[in-house]
Amino acid sequence: xxxxxxxxxxxxxxxxxxxxxxxxxxxxxxxxxxxxxxxxxxxxxxxxxxxxxxxxxxxxxxxxxxxxxxxxxxxxxxxxxxxxxxxxxxxxxxxxxxxxxxxxxxxxxxxxxxxxxxxxxxxxxxxxxxxxxxxxxxxxxxxxxxxxxxxxxxxxxxxxxxxxxxxxxxxxxxxxxxxxxxxxxxxxxxxxxxxxxxxxxxxxxx
Amino acid sequence: xxxxxxxxxxxxxxxxxxxxxxxxxxxxxxxxxxxxxxxxxxxxxxxxxxxxxxxxxxxxxxxxxxxxxxxxxxxxxxxxxxxxxxxxxxxxxxxxxxxxxxxxxxxxxxxxxxxxxxxxxxxxxxxxxxxxxxxxxxxxxxxxxxxxxxxxxxxxxxxxxxxxxxxxxxxxxxxxxxxxxxxxxxxxxxxxxxxxxxxxxxxxxx
Numbered sequence: 001x002x003x004x005x006x007x008x009x010x011x012x013x014x015x016x017x018x019x020x021x022x023x024x025x026x027x028x029x030x031x032x033x034x035x036x037x038x039x040x041x042x043x044x045x046x047x048x049x050x051x052x053x054x055x056x057x058x059x060x061x062x063x064x065x066x067x068x069x070x071x072x073x074x075x076x077x078x079x080x081x082x083x084x085x086x087x088x089x090x091x092x093x094x095x096x097x098x099x100x101x102x103x104x105x106x107x108x109x110x111x112x113x114x115x116x117x118x119x120x121x122x123x124x125x126x127x128x129x130x131x132x133x134x135x136x137x138x139x140x141x142x143x144x145x146x147x148x149x150x151x152x153x154x155x156x157x158x159x160x161x162x163x164x165x166x167x168x169x170x171x172x173x174x175x176x177x178x179x180x181x182x183x184x185x186x187x188x189x190x191x192x193x194x195x196x197x198x199x200x201x202x203x204x205x206x
Numbered sequence: 207x208x209x210x211x212x213x214x215x216x217x218x219x220x221x222x223x224x225x226x227x228x229x230x231x232x233x234x235x236x237x238x239x240x241x242x243x244x245x246x247x248x249x250x251x252x253x254x255x256x257x258x259x260x261x262x263x264x265x266x267x268x269x270x271x272x273x274x275x276x277x278x279x280x281x282x283x284x285x286x287x288x289x290x291x292x293x294x295x296x297x298x299x300x301x302x303x304x305x306x307x308x309x310x311x312x313x314x315x316x317x318x319x320x321x322x323x324x325x326x327x328x329x330x331x332x333x334x335x336x337x338x339x340x341x342x343x344x345x346x347x348x349x350x351x352x353x354x355x356x357x358x359x360x361x362x363x364x365x366x367x368x369x370x371x372x373x374x375x376x377x378x379x380x381x382x383x384x385x386x387x388x389x390x391x392x393x394x395x396x397x398x399x400x401x402x403x404x405x406x407x408x409x410x411x412x
Contacts, residue, residue: 052351052354052355053306053310053351061295065295067295067298067299067302068302068306069301069302069305069306069309070305071301071305072298072299072301072302072304072305073298075297075298075301076294076295076297076298079294079297079298080294088282088285088286089267089271089273089282091281091282091285092273092278092279092281092282092285093273093278095275095277095278095281095301096273096274096275096278098278098305099275099276099277099278099304099305099308100259100274100275102305102308102309103275103308103309103312103313104259106309107309107313126336127336127337127340130332130333130336130337131333131336131337134333145258145259148258149258
């Protein structure tokens with residue numbers, strides 16, 4: 001595999017996902033940090049060379065190939081490994097959770113963490129304030145759906161760790177920083193503990 | 207392959223994607239229609255049997271397997287076919303566009319179509335009204351990014367049709383119903399024409 005460079009903001013759960021996937025696979029990653037609050041991913045250099053969409057993470061492969069979108073980068077790293085199910089339905093079902101994470105979980109659970117910790121709830125714009133109750137309710141619904149799913153199984157898709165667990169762990173395990181309580185979700189908390197106890201696990205601060 | 211049943215709302219671009227993928231693969235789909243405006247995907251039966259997330263589309267495989275999330279359903283259908291690149295980087299790059307579609311395109315371009323045509327801009331809630339300018343700007347930015355990408359290539363990922371083209375076509379080709387003009391995007395319009403001219407293409411109304 002070509003040398004891997006992760007263009008990232010380390011505290012972002014989307015970036016952590018990729019580091020966690022690499023850790024489980026034993027792959028070394030070179031890391032380059034950008035301050036998203038200072039707009040370092042919106043410079044002409046970043047937009048022209050790394051990602052025209054102006055976002056991190058981006059996984060760079062060798063010198064010429066750049067892969068934005070966290071879950072796509074995780075898929076690239078894990079392709080062919082046991083982190084992606086070998087059964088056709090289970091593979092698609094894993095992708096189901098990755099898409100669900102980006103549509104139903106991240107825009108609510110991750111956004112409230114960002115608004116709370118980085119922007120500050122007192123500094124939100126009028127539009128952000130107006131969106132807050134719906135985002136909180138949608139985030140709680142996402143956590144509840146995960147808890148319900150995990151009540152009957154140890155891992156999201158098959159009887160072992162897959163990318164679905166890694167992608168969903170990233171923002172769920174720091175959801176309390178966004179004002180979400182995990183107390184109502186015992187199956188979800190047990191799964192968080194199982195994740196953190198895996199031999200190759202690394203914390204978001206690593 | 208087990209018998210395929212698509213639980214859908216036919217006018218939804220997310221449902222159309224799956225029908226378009228099946229058409230390109232020559233796969234027959236049985237279709238079951240739900241009226242989302244009347245809440246037919248939030249009944250106890252639907253939530254218990256089809257999708258706990260209360261959303262369509264869901265692809266049913268045989269009697270027991272249900273696959274929510276449009277792009278995951280497309281992946282299941284196309285797995286092993288030429289609609290998914292055989293090269294590892296290109297395969298992940300295709301997934302990059304599928305995740306980008308769900309995060310940057312659909313919540314803006316599709317949502318404004320839904321608000322305009324199904325709800326009516328005069329009937330939007332206060333929060334929806336507050337979100338409208340940002341959603342319009344983000345939708346325009348998504349269309350502009352697609353146009354810029356297509357200025358240098360005929361298809362999104364490799365030199366032929368992949369799921370990235372199909373997923374992005376679904377809501378882009380009806381973006382004008384949400385008040386977006388496609389006039390500023392000549393490369394994007396040429397790609398829409400290429401898509402519609404493909405031998406197995408079917409329209410959203412089929």
